[in-house]
Amino acid sequence: MQLKFKDKSLDLSRAQIMGILNVTPDSFSDGGSYQTLDKALFQVKKMLNEGAAIIDVGGESTRPDAAIVSVQEELERVIPVVEAIVKRFDTIISLDTSSPEIMREGVKAGALMINDVRALTREGALQAAKDADVPVCLMHMQGTPQDMQHNPHYTNCAVEVKDYLFRRASECEAFGIKREHLLLDPGFGFGKSVHDNYTLLKKLAILRSGPYPLLTGLSRKSMLGAVTGIEKAAERVLPSAVAAMLCVQNGAQIVRVHDVKETAQALAVYYAVAEA
Ligand code: 7PM
Numbered sequence: 122m123q124l125k126f127k128d129k130s131l132d133l134s135r136a137q138i139m140g141i142l143n144v145t146p147d148s149f150s151d152g153g154s155y156q157t158l159d160k161a162l163f164q165v166k167k168m169l170n171e172g173a174a175i176i177d178v179g180g181e182s183t184r185p186d187a188a189i190v191s192v193q194e195e196l197e198r199v200i201p202v203v204e205a206i207v208k209r210f211d212t213i214i215s216l217d218t219s220s221p222e223i224m225r226e227g228v229k230a231g232a233l234m235i236n237d238v239r240a241l242t243r244e245g246a247l248q249a250a251k252d253a254d255v256p257v258c259l260m261h262m263q264g265t266p267q268d269m270q271h272n273p274h275y276t277n278c279a280v281e282v283k284d285y286l287f288r289r290a291s292e293c294e295a296f297g298i299k300r301e302h303l304l305l306d307p308g309f310g311f312g313k314s315v316h317d318n319y320t321l322l323k324k325l326a327i328l329r330s331g332p333y334p335l336l337t338g339l340s341r342k343s344m345l346g347a348v349t350g351i352e353k354a355a356e357r358v359l360p361s362a363v364a365a366m367l368c369v370q371n372g373a374q375i376v377r378v379h380d381v382k383e384t385a386q387a388l389a390v391y392y393a394v395a396e397a
Pocket of ligand 1 (some may be wrong): 141182217236238239258260306308309336337338339340341342377
């Protein structure tokens with residue numbers, strides 16, 4: 122299976138790695154400054170050398186209880202970074218955003234994909250994504266980033282996530298977004314208990330019953346801290362690589378990760394077994 126971008130295509134017969142580039146204030150203080158761009162480009166180069174096929178650029182922190190970022194602020198953080206990456210590297214840039222303004226400006230600057238944790242539900246996002254005419258990842262979330270972890274509740278998490286994503290994908294198609302441009306993501310950690318998250322990982326294959334490729338992101342998330350006792354997110358590298366491999370084993374075509382090198386190593390072992 123090939124995922125087609127404007128002037129590129131990606132072979133999904135083996136899972137591909139999406140490397141995370143955060144340009145939030147916690148990681149890079151001031152959008153557009155030399156120091157910000159230099160750090161971002163260094164990180165991009167490293168992830169590409171380690172085997173990332175896509176770079177996911179995000180300027181809004183979707184962490185539980187995160188403050189809401191203004192569109193202007195997000196534009197100032199994200200667009201200069203997208204322009205700088207396009208100038209220097211031949212890669213696929215994804216925009217981790219829910220804002221139609223970022224979608225439009227980011228694609229104008231050369232981004233080739235949209236990754237929206239709100240599944241294009243913001244006012245104007247469907248239209249912006251349709252006009253952009255690029256692949257779009259639709260993610261499931263219960264609640265909002267501000268309240269999603271307060272009291273997550275499901276009768277059957279995997280089924281509810283699947284029903285939501287398939288319904289949302291149909292709505293996107295009805296609006297005019299191409300079916301072959303849609304990817305689905307169960308949204309690990311977004312309004313889910315630890316138990317819900319592991320059930321979802323175990324039953325990931327039920328999301329494969331449609332025509333859409335799957336993208337998953339568990340990298341460094343608290344569900345991994347919960348079972349390993351590793352409190353610092355940056356130290357959850359090994360559990361993240363294992364989790365990425367389990368996602369691939371259960372049907373994911375793209376894994377969104379911080380630690381590209383370790384993920385690539387885990388997937389090399391997985392494919393050596395799968396293809397033996
Ligand atoms: C703080 C806490 C900062 C959590 C960032 C996060 C996903 C995503 C994110 C995902 C897709 C993170 C999250 N997670 N996009 N964006 N899927 N498609 O851990 O699971 O990176 S933000």
